[in-house]
Amino acid sequence: GENVGLHLPTLSVQEGDNSIINCAYSNSASDYFIWYKQESGKGPQFIIDIRSNMDKRQGQRVTVLLNKTVKHLSLQIAATQPGDSAVYFCAETSSGGYQKVTFGTGTKLQVIP
């Protein structure tokens, strides 16, 4: 489970720079990982996913990296824009048994114009 507090970790990035958001997971059996973006007042929105047979996957301006050895996931956003300001969550799940999805502690990304 998560160990969370009242205040989210915050990453402040200058517009145009690259952003890297990190996430650690705990379940060695997890084989499917997802990044979500949540804007104020809205539900989480899918960004990109990766399966455990890969270590990198790229989308439009986003890249997810998976390091199974240290159980670490990262989301890279290229040329960060003001519209990228949001809270970002990683999630993990395993294909064995029921598809329970566990969310990590979110990271708030603030883009400085």
Next chain:
Amino acid sequence: NAGVTQTPKFQVLKTGQSMTLQCAQDMNHNSMYWYRQDPGMGLRLIYYSASEGTTDKGEVPNGYNVSRLNKREFSLRLESAAPSQTSVYFCASRGGHSPLHFGNGTRLTVT
């Protein structure tokens, strides 16, 4: 294509009152979920339904009940609301080994 629709969007209850949060999805997904999100915290699973006709407890089920009415609809009921249940509630659905699709939430305040 509406995706996941939650009603109501906002609700204020007094302690002890009951209410049902409604959720419907039009993506023909088998699995549906209820999460709660508290300020500064991640999403915590309340209940889930892996398929029509089945429901199971998540991490924080106490004080809640659910009904998977049919494949489209999954409701969450608070029988006797408590201030600790003040939260934002998200319904989600999923088809197979794929991302969750979320609704826009119900913001519940219990006074």
